[in-house]
Amino acid sequence: MSLPITASALAEGLRTRQFSAIEVAQHFLQQIEVRDGELGCFLTVEPERTLAQAQMAQDMLDRGEGGPLTGVPIALKDNLITHGQRTTAASKILETYIPPFDGDVAEALVSGGIPVLGKTNLDEFAMGTSTENSAYQVTRNPWDTKTSPGGSSGGSAASVAGGLAPISLGSDTGGSIRQPASLTGTVGFKPTYGRVSRYGLIAFASSLDQIGPFGLTVEDVALAAQAIMRHDHRDSTSLLDAALKPDAFKTRSVKGLRFALPSETMGEETEPGVRTVIESTVARLRAEGAEVDEVSLPSLNLGITTYYIIAPAEASSNLARFDGIRYGPRADAAGADAIISATRGQRFGHEVKLRIMVGTYALSAGYFDAYYVRAQQMRAKMAAEIDALWSKYDAVISPTSPCVAFPIGEIDSMSLKLMDFCTIPANMGGYPAISLPAGLSKGLPVGVQLMGPVMGDEGVLSAARGLEQLLDLNPMRPPNV
Amino acid sequence: MPISLDEVRHVARLARLDLDEKELAVFQGELNSLLVHFQDLDGADLRGYLPKPHAVALSNVMADDVALAGLTREAALSNAARSRAGLFIVPTIIEE
Numbered sequence: 001m002s003l004p005i006t007a008s009a010l011a012e013g014l015r016t017r018q019f020s021a022i023e024v025a026q027h028f029l030q031q032i033e034v035r036d037g038e039l040g041c042f043l044t045v046e047p048e049r050t051l052a053q054a055q056m057a058q059d060m061l062d063r064g065e066g067g068p069l070t071g072v073p074i075a076l077k078d079n080l081i082t083h084g085q086r087t088t089a090a091s092k093i094l095e096t097y098i099p100p101f102d103g104d105v106a107e108a109l110v111s112g113g114i115p116v117l118g119k120t121n122l123d124e125f126a127m128g129t130s131t132e133n134s135a136y137q138v139t140r141n142p143w144d145t146k147t148s149p150g151g152s153s154g155g156s157a158a159s160v161a162g163g164l165a166p167i168s169l170g171s172d173t174g175g176s177i178r179q180p181a182s183l184t185g186t187v188g189f190k191p192t193y194g195r196v197s198r199y200g201l202i203a204f205a206s207s208l209d210q211i212g213p214f215g216l217t218v219e220d221v222a223l224a225a226q227a228i229m230r231h232d233h234r235d236s237t238s239l240l241d242a243a244l245k246p247d248a249f250k251t252r253s254v255k256g257l258r259f260a261l262p263s264e265t266m267g268e269e270t271e272p273g274v275r276t277v278i279e280s281t282v283a284r285l286r287a288e289g290a291e292v293d294e295v296s297l298p299s300l301n302l303g304i305t306t307y308y309i310i311a312p313a314e315a316s317s318n319l320a321r322f323d324g325i326r327y328g329p330r331a332d333a334a335g336a337d338a339i340i341s342a343t344r345g346q347r348f349g350h351e352v353k354l355r356i357m358v359g360t361y362a363l364s365a366g367y368f369d370a371y372y373v374r375a376q377q378m379r380a381k382m383a384a385e386i387d388a389l390w391s392k393y394d395a396v397i398s399p400t401s402p403c404v405a406f407p408i409g410e411i412d413s414m415s416l417k418l419m420d421f422c423t424i425p426a427n428m429g430g431y432p433a434i435s436l437p438a439g440l441s442k443g444l445p446v447g448v449q450l451m452g453p454v455m456g457d458e459g460v461l462s463a464a465r466g467l468e469q470l471l472d473l474n475p476m477r478p479p480n481v
Numbered sequence: 482m483p484i485s486l487d488e489v490r491h492v493a494r495l496a497r498l499d500l501d502e503k504e505l506a507v508f509q510g511e512l513n514s515l516l517v518h519f520q521d522l523d524g525a526d527l528r529g530y531l532p533k534p535h536a537v538a539l540s541n542v543m544a545d546d547v548a549l550a551g552l553t554r555e556a557a558l559s560n561a562a563r564s565r566a567g568l569f570i571v572p573t574i575i576e577e
Contacts, residue, residue: 100556193536207535237539305521316496325571330562336572337497345499353498354511360496361484361512374522376532383533414514430536454537
């Protein structure tokens with residue numbers, strides 16, 4: 001049986017009974033079985049669990065219940081807590097962790113009748129931009145399996161690009177949804193901070209972390225976002241007005257839209273092939289009657305530095321909970337300190353230890369004011385520069401990533417850290433931002449990013465749909481899928 | 482100023498990370514290459530900007546005083562490395 005590839009078409013087929021939720025789940029489980037040995041997207045797949053959820057979805061459909069995506073299966077990044085299903089954050093310190101509860105997004109998926117296909121690979125604790133920092137496996141980009149799908153949500157991005165899942169969820173602390181979307185030719189969306197509950201997201205940097213979806217079209221990510229955006233009293237930063245409004249599903253014509261293009265994102269750090277695609281996108285927007293102005297956001301040049309103080313500082317505090325006492329394996333040693341230090345020393349990977357060390361240093365006596373407080377002031381300055389744009393512009397447009405997919409194992413960890421300068425600003429100010437395919441360079445996808453004001457998710461999604469229609473590239477698939 | 486090996490050892494101790502001498506040396510190099518970038522903030526003019534600890538400004542709200550179910554004792558202990566009689570077994574922290 002041949003199934004449509006987008007989530008919206010699958011949902012339509014399920015509602016009109018062209019196929020059942022069981023058949024859809026079986027199809028994707030089969031794709032995982034056939035292709036995941038090569039791609040390495042999934043850390044945990046439990047077909048019986050998925051099929052039981054698909055049966056519940058079909059029961060909902062049969063009763064005429066459910067939501068817009070009932071019966072359409074989804075893949076979840078393995079830092080999202082799922083009740084009774086192993087959740088590792090790709091770390092050896094959680095190798096045996098079976099959560100005794102569901103996170104808020106997992107609960108929302110259950111109540112929406114959206115079966116979970118499995119848990120996807122990531123950089124350990126979401127710290128990385130290549131998914132090479134997983135303690136378990138490397139994930140490969142379906143466009144070229146010698147290249148990385150980006151990260152940290154590389155498994156979620158590659159599963160959608162490779163046809164192993166129609167939609168997936170990731171988390172984004174400095175670009176971990178948008179950059180892998182860019183590198184895999186998928187659409188990735190980070191909602192406004194506080195519109196998706198972080199209850200049940202294994203914390204990396206709490207003031208920056210946000211959950212969001214991947215899909216093959218803007219409509220698909222809007223549908224997936226709608227399923228998980230809601231207020232949750234268990235997350236103290238959850239916004240009361242979190243639910244996605246119907247305006248998100250309109251297509252805004254790009255004619256008359258006003259875009260700001262920060263010159264800092266189009267300098268030498270961005271490779272020529274990416275600049276060419278973005279320049280051609282801008283030219284097409286202008287030809288259609290959109291206004292695109294080059295602007296300067298000088299603070300962007302300090303974005304990476306600011307991020308690599310704030311995020312590790314928060315991480316060093318968040319990861320203090322992994323002590324071998326309440327969950328995870330415990331090392332043998334004499335005395336409490338020795339047990340905790342040995343457990344953490346043996347079980348955390350190198351990059352995680354590095355970031356804990358950086359954060360601990362930045363927060364330690366004598367350095368707190370010089371580093372952490374100044375970084376937070378810089379964060380305020382960056383947000384102020386960006387907020388000043390919203391009276392004149394509907395969205396900020398830029399490349400998502402300064403490069404296309406890069407070869408696995410060939411980029412050093414410092415160079416990987418420098419790749420996030422286009423995506424970090426959205427996390428600093430809590431802004432909604434989306435990456436969608438804009439073209440190819442060297443035969444590999446290039447993503448364009450649109451960022452809007454806080455609570456402007458609906459505007460970002462509807463503008464992205466206008467741009468998607470203009471570019472006419474979606475759903476984009478790798479040549480062999 | 483570059484971070485010394487003794488400072489790296491001190492930070493590892495604060496972070497409760499058991500690292501051997503070889504690892505300490507590797508982290509010393511990596512920390513120093515990151516700290517060089519941290520100096521970039523020194524030149525920034527940040528007068529007038531209050532530290533921004535959160536992405537989106539929030540005002541406090543009062544929650545209704547409603548009792549909600551939490552984890553059962555069995556569920557809370559289900560991932561513990563060691564437990565007995567409904568309790569976490571923790572290392573001794575007070576010596577005799």
